[in-house]
Amino acid sequence: MKPTRGVVLLYEDLCDHWLRWCREGNLTSLGVHKIALPGQGSVDALLEALEKPNGRRIIDKLEEAGVDVEYELHALEWLLPRDLFAKNPAMFRVNADGVRTSDCNLCPSSPEALERVSEGAYKLAKILRQKSHRYFVWLDDAAKAGCSCEKCRAAKLNGADQGILTANAIAAGVKAYDSQATAAYLAYADAKCLPNIAPAENVFLEFAPMDRDHARPLTDPADQRGPAYCRLLEDLLTVFSAETTHVLEYWLDNALYSGYKMPPVKVPFYADICDADTEFYSSLGIPHIKTFASYICEEYHTLHGEPPIVEYGMILEKYLGL
Ligand SMILES: [Zn+2]
Incomplete structure (x- = not known):
């Protein structure tokens, strides 16, 4: 099965830059997400937006370019x-x-x-x-x-x-x-x-190890939460097949780093942590990895220039292959 090297971002983040970023980062998959607190009707809001004129324009172009567009929704x-x-x-x-x-x-x-x-x-x-x-x-x-x-x-x-x-x-x-x-x-x-x-x-x-320490590798033995997540994943792989398992990480989750408030901050991407984590996941035989990349959008590009998508894509390629 071919590996997945992907990102998950908010529907609102979709812009023409993503066509280029997916290509330059050799990404195979883009997940569309909505921030969804219960009671806010977020799925209905997404479905309405998709049905508007041009509501699927970027999605259609990504699919034409061979990127798997998937929806990741609460x-x-x-x-x-x-x-x-x-x-x-x-x-x-x-x-x-x-x-x-x-x-x-x-x-x-x-x-x-x-x-x-x-x-x-x-x-x-x-x-x-x-x-x-x-x-x-x-x-x-x-x-x-x-x-x-x-x-x-x-x-x-x-x-x-x-x-x-x-x-x-x-x-x-x-x-x-x-x-x-x-x-x-x-x-x-x-x-x-x-x-x-x-x-x-x-x-x-x-x-999706959201409660991890995002500033050190998951396997850091000096940490509590990371190694607990590693053990949980290893245990879960006694129930599920590694070949079909997906990891959803937070390395580029800029909504998180921006405190869920626009404008976006410059994303604090720790390439060494992403590298160590990807090495760990791939050592378990997991071939499908995405990271949240929310708030990386048109406004991000205007404020901060190019996000580290190519660097991210190269780390995934190194361990998962093309
Ligand atoms: Zn019950």
Whole structure:
């Protein structure tokens, strides 16, 4: 399978520069993301923007140039519309205080909820009409956002199990649209542990170590969080195949470094850390690596000139090959 050398940025960041940056950095994949706090309707906002005249102009050009454009979205509140709460509250989660709420996510012990999520994933795939067979449709962007209802507690579902049940439902939905579709299980937020439930055959691992120390390598033995993430990844690879695993890193996540406020700062890219991390990931047999590259956009270029995309691409090429 050919390796993935990619970036994930915000829909708003797309500009003509990205056509050149993908080419110059030899990038194979560009993920389109939205910052998505639960309750803000971010998926609807993206879908509306895509349907406007020229809403897909850059995306179409990237695809014509051979770049896989994929959508990487926190989408549970879109897959399971919140207004269903009045009709069927059992589809929604019970929070840690024992209160059933539609604030985010779902109850994964509810067959009706999983069915709705599957149908939603089918509809979303149909609207997005991406060419790539890989789907990155995630739980809402929230922590401590699992279900603690009686059924989920009796089944001892941890955060990873709840993520797997949801990913399996999403995978069934996208497969109904595209028989070759695969779907991501995101090891992030509440899912930083091992699942006891098996992923469906078309579910792959996506590993996103957001809470790491971004200023030193993941493998730095003097750190606590990095090595804990390394152990988690090694454990997850006893459940998932390394060949289909994706890493989603933060080396160029300039929204993070800009405090989620425009204008963007100059991205603090640590090439040595990116190199050491990529060496570690590739040593585990992982061939698919992307980094967030949010807030690297037209305005970034005006303020700071060329971002370090070529340098990043060369590091990935060094370990993953062309
Ligand atoms: Zn539950």
